[in-house]
Amino acid sequence: MKNLGWWQIIWQAPYIWCKDWWGAVGNAVYAAVNWLWETLFRTTVSVKSWQILWPAFGDTLYMSIVSTIVAYILGLLLGIVLSVTRKNGIRPMRTLNAVLGVIINFMRSIPFLILLAMLFPITKDVVGKKSGTVAVVFPLIMSAFPYVARMVEGSLNEVDGGVLEAAQAMGSTTFQIIRKVLLPEALPSLINGFSICMTTILAYTAMASAAAGGGLGSVAITYGLNQNRYDIMYAASIMLVVLVQIITITGTVLNRKKDHRLR
Amino acid sequence: MSLAETENGALLQEKKDTIIELQGLRKIYQVPGGEVTALNGIDLSIKRGDIYGIIGMSGAGKSTLIRCINRLDTPTDGKILINGRNVLEMNRGELLAMRRRVCMIFQQFNLLMQKTVARNVRYPMEIAGVPRARANERVTELLKIVGLESKANAYPVQLSGGQKQRVAIARALASDPEVLLCDEATSALDPMTTQSILTLLQDINKRMGITIVVITHEMAVIRQICTRVAIIDGGTIVEEGPVDDVFVHTKSAAGKRLFGIIKSEEDDSAAPDVPALRIVFDGGKQNQPIISDLVRKCDVDVNILSADMKRVGGKSFGQMLIELPENMEDRAKIITYLQGQGLTVKEVLSE
Numbered sequence: 001m002k003n004l005g006w007w008q009i010i011w012q013a014p015y016i017w018c019k020d021w022w023g024a025v026g027n028a029v030y031a032a033v034n035w036l037w038e039t040l041f042r043t044t045v046s047v048k049s050w051q052i053l054w055p056a057f058g059d060t061l062y063m064s065i066v067s068t069i070v071a072y073i074l075g076l077l078l079g080i081v082l083s084v085t086r087k088n089g090i091r092p093m094r095t096l097n098a099v100l101g102v103i104i105n106f107m108r109s110i111p112f113l114i115l116l117a118m119l120f121p122i123t124k125d126v127v128g129k130k131s132g133t134v135a136v137v138f139p140l141i142m143s144a145f146p147y148v149a150r151m152v153e154g155s156l157n158e159v160d161g162g163v164l165e166a167a168q169a170m171g172s173t174t175f176q177i178i179r180k181v182l183l184p185e186a187l188p189s190l191i192n193g194f195s196i197c198m199t200t201i202l203a204y205t206a207m208a209s210a211a212a213g214g215g216l217g218s219v220a221i222t223y224g225l226n227q228n229r230y231d232i233m234y235a236a237s238i239m240l241v242v243l244v245q246i247i248t249i250t251g252t253v254l255n256r257k258k259d260h261r262l263r
Numbered sequence: 264m265s266l267a268e269t270e271n272g273a274l275l276q277e278k279k280d281t282i283i284e285l286q287g288l289r290k291i292y293q294v295p296g297g298e299v300t301a302l303n304g305i306d307l308s309i310k311r312g313d314i315y316g317i318i319g320m321s322g323a324g325k326s327t328l329i330r331c332i333n334r335l336d337t338p339t340d341g342k343i344l345i346n347g348r349n350v351l352e353m354n355r356g357e358l359l360a361m362r363r364r365v366c367m368i369f370q371q372f373n374l375l376m377q378k379t380v381a382r383n384v385r386y387p388m389e390i391a392g393v394p395r396a397r398a399n400e401r402v403t404e405l406l407k408i409v410g411l412e413s414k415a416n417a418y419p420v421q422l423s424g425g426q427k428q429r430v431a432i433a434r435a436l437a438s439d440p441e442v443l444l445c446d447e448a449t450s451a452l453d454p455m456t457t458q459s460i461l462t463l464l465q466d467i468n469k470r471m472g473i474t475i476v477v478i479t480h481e482m483a484v485i486r487q488i489c490t491r492v493a494i495i496d497g498g499t500i501v502e503e504g505p506v507d508d509v510f511v512h513t514k515s516a517a518g519k520r521l522f523g524i525i526k527s528e529e530d531d532s533a534a535p536d537v538p539a540l541r542i543v544f545d546g547g548k549q550n551q552p553i554i555s556d557l558v559r560k561c562d563v564d565v566n567i568l569s570a571d572m573k574r575v576g577g578k579s580f581g582q583m584l585i586e587l588p589e590n591m592e593d594r595a596k597i598i599t600y601l602q603g604q605g606l607t608v609k610e611v612l613s614e
């Protein structure tokens with residue numbers, strides 16, 4: 001890697017590492033899928049299509065997972081601060097809360113595509129290049145974390161004020177209340193928020209093509225829209241739909257399992 | 264031991280006797296378009312080991328008062344002394360330490376809904392850094408005290424209201440408090456459950472010597488467990504004293520409204536149509552079968568016309584109307600006997 005800062009290496013290295021083994025996994029999966037197709041439909045899956053779809057699938061996963069995790073961590077911290085410092089929170093701080101609120105609302109009101117363009121110069125500094133799959137992760141995080149912050153804030157604000165008051169009356173520090181009361185009590189709602197956040201980011205990755213990013217969305221656009229390869233477009237879309245379903249269902253199941261108010 | 268030391272000790276002892284003292288406590292809430300005076304100069308002193316009742320109508324300022332004691336709310340003015348230390352001058356560390364000594368239970372229980380009963384009870388020990396093994400032992404002990412050993416692994420949603428309040432009590436006891444503040448702790452419970460919770464509180468007070476402050480709007484609660492009571496109305500204490508005294512010699516309008524039990528002699532029910540005698544019980548004679556004694560000792564028949572009695576702290580209060588016999592000698596005997604027993608009697612003549 002030529003003249004990259006350490007943070008740029010941190011940003012790019014995981015993707016390069018993932019790409020290494022993803023291809024090998026793809027060959028194994030291809031064999032399995034091909035066998036399934038033969039038994040079910042008596043046709044084979046074209047190696048060419050597979051070579052388009054499989055890396056795109058990997059890119060989509062990479063972009064959504066990395067962005068979701070980073071955006072969620074940032075958003076969680078920010079959401080906690082927002083909830084704790086609000087007027088009736090456990091540690092009210094009016095000015096801080098108001099300032100953060102304004103910044104977040106400002107960032108949330110910029111459409112993703114415009115943010116993507118606005119961030120080009122910064123992305124170049126942070127990631128080391130301004131386009132491509134790894135680069136798109138940065139604007140994705142930037143556009144998602146304010147949204148996550150609001151969602152987390154909402155989940156935390158739902159926690160019964162009486163319970164927080166009881167925790168205060170028992171002599172808990174603010175940090176203890178956050179860690180042992182606020183977050184565990186809001187957990188089911190936070191899980192829901194996480195899965196919503198992930199599906200939203202997944203949808204945004206489809207716009208990554210605008211910055212020469214990869215992924216299923218960009219494959220669907222390049223092949224379907226520009227080359228009339230409808231089979232690839234539909235395959236890519238179906239894969240996206242299935243991904244969204246898996247995330248949503250997992251979220252719902254986990255939410256039910258973790259919510260002890262329901263029994 | 265020198266005399267000076269003894270005196271010092273005695274002084275300390277006397278100082279120690281008062282555990283909570285409120286001086287000129289005022290709380291003004293700023294609301295849009297004005298202010299609400301929730302507390303208007305409260306002076307109160309609560310002795311160690313008491314079960315102290317604070318009773319008042321809705322909006323009288325009870326919750327505000329109790330929330331000021333452990334500083335969940337900050338008063339506008341005044342002093343709150345706990346063991347002689349002003350709560351309002353404590354820094355954050357001291358405040359947290361104080362809150363671990365002054366625990367609280369609530370009307371809505373306020374349990375952690377995502378944690379088991381055992382984890383709820385362990386919470387105060389977790390935040391105080393008690394080692395895991397010891398904390399778990401203590402949880403078992405506490406659950407035994409409140410009679411919920413079998414529910415250790417249940418979640419609050421699986422419990423009844425009374426059981427939830429028991430968990431809340433166990434949780435409050437986990438940090439070995441000196442004081443237990445109860446804000447309407449039984450108001451969400453049915454009469455039977457209320458009884459059992461009150462009995463538990465009384466038991467805790469006796470066995471562990473924990474001072475209990477009970478906030479309520481129900482006279483029955485005060486009557487059953489409290490040793491002293493303060494009546495709060497419009498943000499001020501209008502009456503204060505031992506439960507018996509306040510109960511019998513209710514002076515304030517607010518108190519009379521709240522109790523509504525001891526009728527004054529003027530508004531007595533219609534005069535009886537036979538010569539009768541009114542006997543007033545003011546708690547002086549404990550558990551003494553006055554009437555059957557009267558029958559045996561004076562060898563007369565006694566016909567009870569009406570009775571309006573209450574038991575407070577094991578004593579009888581109220582009045583009873585008995586028919587007087589025709590025979591003037593018997594009448595005199597009865598009156599002399601009852602007066603001899605220290606009861607107030609008054610002849611009520613028929614029209």
Ligand SMILES: Nc1ncnc2c1ncn2[C@@H]1O[C@H](COP(=O)(O)OP(=O)(O)OP(=O)(O)O)[C@@H](O)[C@H]1O
Pocket residue numbers: 292293294299300301319320321322323324325326327328480
């Ligand atoms: N946060 C607040 N902001 C404004 N006013 C308040 C606030 N809390 C209480 N008050 C007012 O203070 C007064 C006393 O309220 P408080 O809650 O102490 O009454 P209470 O005696 O506990 O009544 P209840 O029996 O209904 O619980 C009421 O007039 C109430 O409206």
Ligand SMILES: [Mg+2]
Pocket residue numbers: 325326327447
């Ligand atoms: Mg109240």
